[in-house]
Amino acid sequence: MKTRYDLKSFALDMEGLWQRHGGPESNGADARMLETGWNRFREKCKQKKIGFFDWPVDISETEVEQIKRLSAHLRSEFDGALLFGIGGSYLGAACLLNALESEFAFPLHWVSNTDGPSIEKAVMFARAGNRAAVVISKSGNTIETLSAFYHLSQYLDPKGFVIITDPASGELRRLVRKYCWESLVVPPNIGGRFSVFTAVGLLPLAMGGIDIASVLDATRHC
16 A cells, blocks of 8 residues: 655655554454444445545546636636635645645635634735635534625625535535535535545646546545
């Protein structure tokens, strides 16, 4: 198994991942526990109780094309975008965008904090051009994300609003129904911190000039 990944500005070394007391092979009990845990985990995946592990295979081509279409639309109609999200709604995509270091000239500004200086910077970015907004919250009720979006929405064109949230519930889903904003879904069986290869991460990556089809293909061969 490949244990080291070297990119232009980012390296991930997993060589020591299993070096716990000599590794799982050094202790029969450890090995049995790992095998039992792995089998239980895979069974939950097969039952679709846990969705993130198989998502790069399960995601439909229709959804991938929808994400590409939305990304292309936002890039053609706007000159930058505010991305609202915290925790798992932000860190995965931000990490990959930094690691892959795309040369794509479409400004993206993350709003992950609601402190004064962060909001001031976001306001300056929003007022500097015709900006779209991508609002990400699995529950649709994340207070920091909603409050930042509500505050900054006055500087943004609602035609550029895209919501990524639960398919059925939450404040953001209510707003999507009320105002007919564009939206994408966070699968209910995928936790926020594991959602980077869903629309949560794929739309920001596409907007940043990353080939999301290649990203998904790479994850299928890990």
